[in-house]
Amino acid sequence: xxxxxxxxxxxxxxxxxxxxxxxxxxxxxxxxxxxxxxxxxxxxxxxxxxxxxxxxxxxxxxxxxxxxxxxxxxxxxxxxxxxxxxxxxxxxxxxxxxxxxxxxxxxxxxxxxxxxxxxxxxxxxxxxxxxxxxxxxxxxxxxxxxxxxxxxxxxxxxxxxxxxxxxxxxxxx
Numbered sequence: 532x533x534x535x536x537x538x539x540x541x542x543x544x545x546x547x548x549x550x551x552x553x554x555x556x557x558x559x560x561x562x563x564x565x566x567x568x569x570x571x572x573x574x575x576x577x578x579x580x581x582x583x584x585x586x587x588x589x590x591x592x593x594x595x596x597x598x599x600x601x602x603x604x605x606x607x608x609x610x611x612x613x614x615x616x617x618x619x620x621x622x623x624x625x626x627x628x629x630x631x632x633x634x635x636x637x638x639x640x641x642x643x644x645x646x647x648x649x650x651x652x653x654x655x656x657x658x659x660x661x662x663x664x665x666x667x668x669x670x671x672x673x674x675x676x677x678x679x680x681x682x683x684x685x686x687x688x689x690x691x692x693x694x695x696x697x698x699x700x701x702x703x704x
Contacts, residue, residue: 551564552564559666562666562670565670566670566673566674566677569674570674570677570678570681571671571674571675571677571678572678574674579600579602579606580606580610581621581624581625582600583596583600583602583606583607583610583611584610584613584614584618584621584625585625585628586599586600587607587610587611587614588614588621588622588625593607593608593611631660631663632656632659632660632663633656633660634656634657634660635653635656635657635660
């Protein structure tokens with residue numbers, strides 16, 4: 532796709548974008564920034580690309596990844612090509628990503644008084660998982676609201692231009 536912007540303008544935009552990511556301190560600020568900057572679909576697409584890269588580096592086949600991520604083989608191939616032709620950014624980020632806490636499995640069925648350390652470990656795992664899930668659900672909720680707002684704005688503008696093209700729009704004096 533050919534950009535309508537000059538090279539200089541595109542460089543200015545890229546400068547601001549790259550430096551804005553550098554100003555973020557931690558996952559919470561990153562999440563707030565992404566939810567303000569991107570739509571729900573854009574966040575999902577970027578997240579999928581990152582996961583695809585992670586799965587490729589873990590050794591999964593492109594076909595397995597395509598099925599697991601419910602995406603086209605072309606998308607998987609593109610990410611694979613990006614990894615092969617450099618991919619330093621992907622690789623560096625993926626090496627340093629923390630693991631998401633999993634929800635602990637149910638207890639062993641033994642009496643709780645005989646599960647002391649295991650119970651405390653599961654309680655800790657559960658609280659970490661719940662905290663992560665709560666934050667992610669809040670971001671998802673905000674993105675869904677933003678998507679609805681975007682649809683409303685799009686419809687309003689669409690209606691405005693339809694009326695204008697049919698000569699039914701009359702500016703207020």
